[in-house]
Every structure is written in C-alpha cells, then in structure tokens.
Amino acid sequence: MTSLICPPLQRPLLAAAALAAALGLAHPAALAQNGPQLNLQRIELTAGMHRIEAQVAKASQERQIGLMNRPSMPQHEGMLFVFEQPATQCFWMKNTLLPLTAAFVADDGSIVNLADMQPQTEDSHCSQKPVRYVLEMNQGWFAKKGLKAGSRLGGAPFSARP
Structure with missing residues (x-):
C-alpha cells in the first residue's frame, strides 16, 4: 500500500479543490474539458x-463554455x-x-x-454595436441561406420584444 504525503502548504489547496468539486463549483474551463454541453434548453428560431x-x-x-469541445454540429443547429443587457459582445474560439x-443580433x-x-x-470577433444576442452556426450557413447584416431572425426571444 502506498500513502500520499502532502507538504503542509499543499494540504489547504487540495482540501479547497476537493470541497469545490464536491459542491459542483468547478472552474468553467475545467468543465469544458469534460466534453461539450449538449443538454441546454433548445428553442426554434x-x-x-x-x-x-x-x-x-x-x-x-x-456562455463561457459555448460550443467548446464539440466535434460536429448538424447544419440546422x-x-x-x-446576455442580460445589450453591450458590445466579443467572442473567440479557444477550445x-x-x-x-x-x-x-x-x-x-x-x-x-x-x-x-x-x-x-x-x-476577438465583436459586434459592431451593442447587442443582447449572438447566434453561432456552422461556418457558411448564413452565406448559403443568403443571410447578411440587416436580415431578420424570428422566434421567441425576438417576437417577445417590442
């Protein structure tokens, strides 16, 4: 049997990490490494x-995890x-x-x-003015459908606003 002996300074860090994991407080980057998030609410637009x-x-x-670690996505998805408030939204593609x-949008x-x-x-890829929504699709989807700046999306989040 092997025993693990931790230096005194590592014990509090290990205890804090164990407590955070037990409470489900893992860092978002750590969660993203576990695989893609596939069980979010879905809506039709x-x-x-x-x-x-x-x-x-x-x-x-x-939002922080987004589409990280997803190997594929159907074309219509x-x-x-x-976001809570309209603001300049910026996205990147790490992971x-x-x-x-x-x-x-x-x-x-x-x-x-x-x-x-x-x-x-x-x-960094940013909105040209403050927005509350960003829709990510497979690259080329918007172009193939003839959609560009000024085109309009429909669905629950947009029809509910004045």
Whole structure:
C-alpha cells in the first residue's frame, strides 16, 4: 500500500479543490474539458423560411463554455447566447473545434453583423454595436441561406420584444 504525503502548504489547496468539486463549483474551463454541453434548453428560431434549432446559453457559465469541445454540429443547429443587457459582445474560439459564423443580433432580431471564426484561435470577433444576442452556426450557413447584416431572425426571444 502506498500513502500520499502532502507538504503542509499543499494540504489547504487540495482540501479547497476537493470541497469545490464536491459542491459542483468547478472552474468553467475545467468543465469544458469534460466534453461539450449538449443538454441546454433548445428553442426554434427562423431565418426567412429556414428553421434553426438553437441551444440557449443564458447563464454566464453556459456562455463561457459555448460550443467548446464539440466535434460536429448538424447544419440546422446552432447556439444562441443571451446576455442580460445589450453591450458590445466579443467572442473567440479557444477550445472550439468547429469553424463557426457568429451573427450578432439586435433585440428586434435583425442581424447587426456576421463574423467568420476559425477553430482554436484567440482572435476577438465583436459586434459592431451593442447587442443582447449572438447566434453561432456552422461556418457558411448564413452565406448559403443568403443571410447578411440587416436580415431578420424570428422566434421567441425576438417576437417577445417590442
């Protein structure tokens, strides 16, 4: 039998880490390493005649993980990031395996701007004005559907606003 002897300074750190894990307080980056988040709430959005099944990342931790570590995503699926207040939103692709396009979306559902993002990069991609929503889809999806800045998305978060 082998016993593990910890130096005195490591004991409090190990105890804190064990307590955090027991309470489910793991760091978001650590959670992302466990695999993609696939069980978020889903909503249906529309872009003209096109249907989008979007997972909703509303909580801060859900937004931080986003589409990290996901090896593939069906063409009609995406992730809608919902923020509490309109602001300049910036995204990067660290630990994200898929090439994506981010649509920065105003409260009325209109696309403010689109940004193509390359996998596993730390380049910042930002909204051109304050927005509350960002929809990530597989790269090229918006272009294939003829959607661009000024196009409008429909669905629950947008139809509920004046």
